[in-house]
Amino acid sequence: MDKIDLLSFFNQQPQRIKPIFYVLIGKRTISNLLAGRRNHYLNYFRAAPTLAQTTFNRTADVLIQEALITETAPENYILTVKGKQYWQDKRAYVYRLKKYDGLFVPDLDVIDQLLGLAVQVTSNFVHGQTHYIPVSNAWLVQRRVQHWFRHYKRNPDFAQQFMTELAFWLAQLPTAQANADYMAATFQGYQVGWSDLALTDMFGLTPLSQHFMRLDNLTNLVQLLKQKQQALPMIYMLLKQAIYTPNPISISAQKTWLLFGQGYPLSRIAARRHLKPSTIREHLLEVALLNDQFDFKRLISQDDLPASAYFTERMKSIQEME
Amino acid sequence: MNLEQELAHYFGFKTFHPGQKAIIEHALKGDAVLGVLPTGSGKSLCYQLPGLVMHRLTVIVSPLISLMQDQVIQLRQQGQSKVVALNSTVRKAEQTYILQHVKDFDFLFVSPETLGRSDVLLALKQISIGLFVIDEAHCISQWGVDFRPSYLQLRHYRQILKPYSTLMLTATATPKVQADILDKLGLIKQAVRIITNVDRPNIFLDTVKVADDEQRQQLLQTIIKHITWPGIIYFSSRQAAEEVALQLQQTLHIPTAFYHGALSNRDRQLIQQRFMTNQIPIICATNAFGMGINKKNIRFVIHYHAPSSFESYLQEFGRAGRDGKQSIAITFITPADAGLQANLLASGLPSTSMIQMFYNEPRLFAHTDDQALELLRDFYSSGLEMTQVQQMLTAKYQEKQAALTEFQRYLSAATCKRQLLSDYFGQKAVHSHDDTCCCLGQDEAVLTTLKKLNLYQRDSTQQPRSLQKAIETPKVVHWQQTLKQLFE
Numbered sequence: 001m002d003k004i005d006l007l008s009f010f011n012q013q014p015q016r017i018k019p020i021f022y023v024l025i026g027k028r029t030i031s032n033l034l035a036g037r038r039n040h041y042l043n044y045f046r047a048a049p050t051l052a053q054t055t056f057n058r059t060a061d062v063l064i065q066e067a068l069i070t071e072t073a074p075e076n077y078i079l080t081v082k083g084k085q086y087w088q089d090k091r092a093y094v095y096r097l098k099k100y101d102g103l104f105v106p107d108l109d110v111i112d113q114l115l116g117l118a119v120q121v122t123s124n125f126v127h128g129q130t131h132y133i134p135v136s137n138a139w140l141v142q143r144r145v146q147h148w149f150r151h152y153k154r155n156p157d158f159a160q161q162f163m164t165e166l167a168f169w170l171a172q173l174p175t176a177q178a179n180a181d182y183m184a185a186t187f188q189g190y191q192v193g194w195s196d197l198a199l200t201d202m203f204g205l206t207p208l209s210q211h212f213m214r215l216d217n218l219t220n221l222v223q224l225l226k227q228k229q230q231a232l233p234m235i236y237m238l239l240k241q242a243i244y245t246p247n248p249i250s251i252s253a254q255k256t257w258l259l260f261g262q263g264y265p266l267s268r269i270a271a272r273r274h275l276k277p278s279t280i281r282e283h284l285l286e287v288a289l290l291n292d293q294f295d296f297k298r299l300i301s302q303d304d305l306p307a308s309a310y311f312t313e314r315m316k317s318i319q320e321m322e
Numbered sequence: 323m324n325l326e327q328e329l330a331h332y333f334g335f336k337t338f339h340p341g342q343k344a345i346i347e348h349a350l351k352g353d354a355v356l357g358v359l360p361t362g363s364g365k366s367l368c369y370q371l372p373g374l375v376m377h378r379l380t381v382i383v384s385p386l387i388s389l390m391q392d393q394v395i396q397l398r399q400q401g402q403s404k405v406v407a408l409n410s411t412v413r414k415a416e417q418t419y420i421l422q423h424v425k426d427f428d429f430l431f432v433s434p435e436t437l438g439r440s441d442v443l444l445a446l447k448q449i450s451i452g453l454f455v456i457d458e459a460h461c462i463s464q465w466g467v468d469f470r471p472s473y474l475q476l477r478h479y480r481q482i483l484k485p486y487s488t489l490m491l492t493a494t495a496t497p498k499v500q501a502d503i504l505d506k507l508g509l510i511k512q513a514v515r516i517i518t519n520v521d522r523p524n525i526f527l528d529t530v531k532v533a534d535d536e537q538r539q540q541l542l543q544t545i546i547k548h549i550t551w552p553g554i555i556y557f558s559s560r561q562a563a564e565e566v567a568l569q570l571q572q573t574l575h576i577p578t579a580f581y582h583g584a585l586s587n588r589d590r591q592l593i594q595q596r597f598m599t600n601q602i603p604i605i606c607a608t609n610a611f612g613m614g615i616n617k618k619n620i621r622f623v624i625h626y627h628a629p630s631s632f633e634s635y636l637q638e639f640g641r642a643g644r645d646g647k648q649s650i651a652i653t654f655i656t657p658a659d660a661g662l663q664a665n666l667l668a669s670g671l672p673s674t675s676m677i678q679m680f681y682n683e684p685r686l687f688a689h690t691d692d693q694a695l696e697l698l699r700d701f702y703s704s705g706l707e708m709t710q711v712q713q714m715l716t717a718k719y720q721e722k723q724a725a726l727t728e729f730q731r732y733l734s735a736a737t738c739k740r741q742l743l744s745d746y747f748g749q750k751a752v753h754s755h756d757d758t759c760c761c762l763g764q765d766e767a768v769l770t771t772l773k774k775l776n777l778y779q780r781d782s783t784q785q786p787r788s789l790q791k792a793i794e795t796p797k798v799v800h801w802q803q804t805l806k807q808l809f810e
């Protein structure tokens with residue numbers, strides 16, 4: 001993680017540092033989600049699941065030491081004038097997410113692997129190369145691509161068709177930061193492919209930003225497949241099992257919400273579900289945060305549990321953000 | 323059954339390497355076998371062939387995720403499709419799938435921690451396992467520098483799984499370690515031992531003394547300019563590997579890549595691929611590179627920093643000359659203990675702060691394949707407390723230091739290196755030193771040695787044709803052009 005990557009999350013609004021890390025790695029607690037929503041980075045949810053805490057902390061320390069951010073209230077930081085200048089100078093190295101929304105996406109890593117392997121297999125097939133190291137080692141990914149490849153390879157111009165479909169997708173990507181050129185450059189095929197270092201040289205983006213750009217590009221592909229799958233039959237065939245977007249609300253919270261919707265008071269829901277009242281409240285916070293259909297008025301009439309400042313405060317801040 | 327025919331049928335080879343056939347015969351008879359075969363002598367074929375012939379599941383226990391992956395790739399490249407690895411980096415959904423369909427596979431690679439999971443043992447118990455392979459078996463020995471506590475459980479798992487035969491494989495084991503392996507697995511009475519020679523006669527053993535870092539850099543450049551490619555240069559730190567790779571590329575204009583554990587999977591794959599296909603003739607690497615690398619024509623292995631033990635030295639230089647042709651292993655040594663600390667740091671042991679961080683929240687480190695973290699996960703899942711781990715690691719650190727001191731004595735010894743090496747591994751062989759054996763003491767004129775061995779090139783135009791590649795300069799091209807390159 002580069003300084004500028006983390007700096008891009010700060011502005012004049014005082015905010016805590018830790019939740020940024022937890023949102024990036026995808027740790028779902030109400031307070032993390034709330035911080036992400038309040039400071040407009042909740043779409044970064046699980047955008048960097050392998051980011052190491054040590055790396056993150058080290059980067060945060062550097063921002064503080066170099067006075068790029070400063071503490072205005074305990075544990076709350078804002079961008080300094082120096083930080084603002086630094087951001088102006090270096091912002092070209094950063095890619096901010098535009099399409100991706102981590103709470104509402106399928107597993108993009110699998111999609112990435114399927115696509116990367118399909119490109120590699122097709123490219124090597126076209127060039128008559130049979131020995132190469134596959135870009136993905138995952139058994140299910142290899143099997144899926146194998147089936148896909150067997151299905152199409154009898155068709156003499158399947159590679160052309162695949163290329164046309166990829167082009168259809170790449171042509172839709174934004175051009176300001178060369179999303180399509182970047183995406184194509186990361187494919188590995190017959191005697192084609194760049195190392196991470198070379199890609200950084202070529203596109204002038206931090207490694208994390210490259211990853212974010214990738215997430216945006218893949219999100220774009222998923223949306224295309226949902227809207228115009230007839231234009232991308234081969235890619236659809238390859239990815240159709242992987243593009244399902246799960247409900248961001250946990251199953252347990254969904255059950256609570258259902259009962260809530262049927263008008264049960266919270267104490268009855270807790271009794272029926274054999275759960276602690278505090279858990280029921282956590283569920284409702286989760287729903288309120290992640291679903292804009294949540295009915296705050298209902299809560300007043302159905303909440304018969306002892307008052308909890310923690311709960312009331314959080315509910316209020318969620319309502320205010322709407 | 324004619325094993326030579328099976329070998330030709332499955333692998334296209336006509337003859338076995340020393341030791342292979344005997345090991346395979348015992349495995350097919352249902353014995354427990356300890357096989358000690360040096361790197362590059364076809365260790366993995368010892369389970370691959372009987373695995374295929376038996377038509378039953380072969381389970382291979384392997385200590386490192388990267389090693390597992392390399393072996394899976396290798397088998398799949400040989401046309402074996404029912405090969406799979408199970409470890410903590412595999413996704414949950416995929417793990418479930420594998421366990422549900424485990425009887426459909428021919429080869430299952432598994433880490434000892436994963437094997438110990440109750441769902442995994444349960445799934446495996448229900449099918450009949452042909453061959454149970456313990457790869458890198460020396461990891462079970464507390465005498466060895468690579469000790470992994472989770473390996474101690476293998477005796478128990480083996481009793482649960484009741485395989486038809488058991489194969490313990492290692493590239494390096496002194497007689498003391500061999501006995502310890504069999505003892506810890508409870509097989510000391512019944513196991514057959516097949517010990518082959520560690521000697522690699524076609525690799526010249528060379529050591530060169532350098533006064534300081536500057537001299538070392540210059541000497542490396544001179545050697546790389548004239549030595550026959552391709553080759554690997556080993557470093558004890560990631561940073562040094564990166565710096566020297568860039569330096570060689572800039573000053574000598576030779577495509578050079580660096581390789582270490584911090585690279586992305588994508589990068590590792592790309593660099594291995596390019597080295598295999600001769601796109602890149604020289605790799606600057608840490609010890610993360612090479613496990614499972616199956617390139618036959620590597621002409622040299624240079625240790626820019628001296629390795630930390632006899633075992634890693636043997637493993638690393640053993641990657642040269644698998645085609646049997648003349649090759650060379652060159653080790654640079656600096657006076658005093660320079661590089662010693664770096665060596666210990668690079669030896670894959672976690673630091674005190676790392677241990678603390680890990681024990682605070684082990685979940686955060688569940689999916690990385692860093693060697694030190696893999697070791698910590700192993701200790702943790704074996705139920706050891708943090709203080710115990712710290713004590714054990716301190717002891718291990720001291721052992722490594724002792725091993726290092728002994729190895730440094732070897733490097734500066736004035737007698738025949740081949741003999742010393744073979745003595746260390748407890749082999750009875752007597753070597754008659756000659757001109758193509760080793761440098762006796764220090765090599766004062768490396769280029770002369772290269773000439774003598776026919777590994778000298780006047781300049782890069784004399785290098786093998788297939789290796790003469792221009793350095794590719796990264797340049798952004800339009801995506802349409804990239805698609806054309808890929809598919810047309």
Ligand SMILES: [Zn+2]
Binds near residue numbers: 738760761
């Ligand atoms: Zn000698």
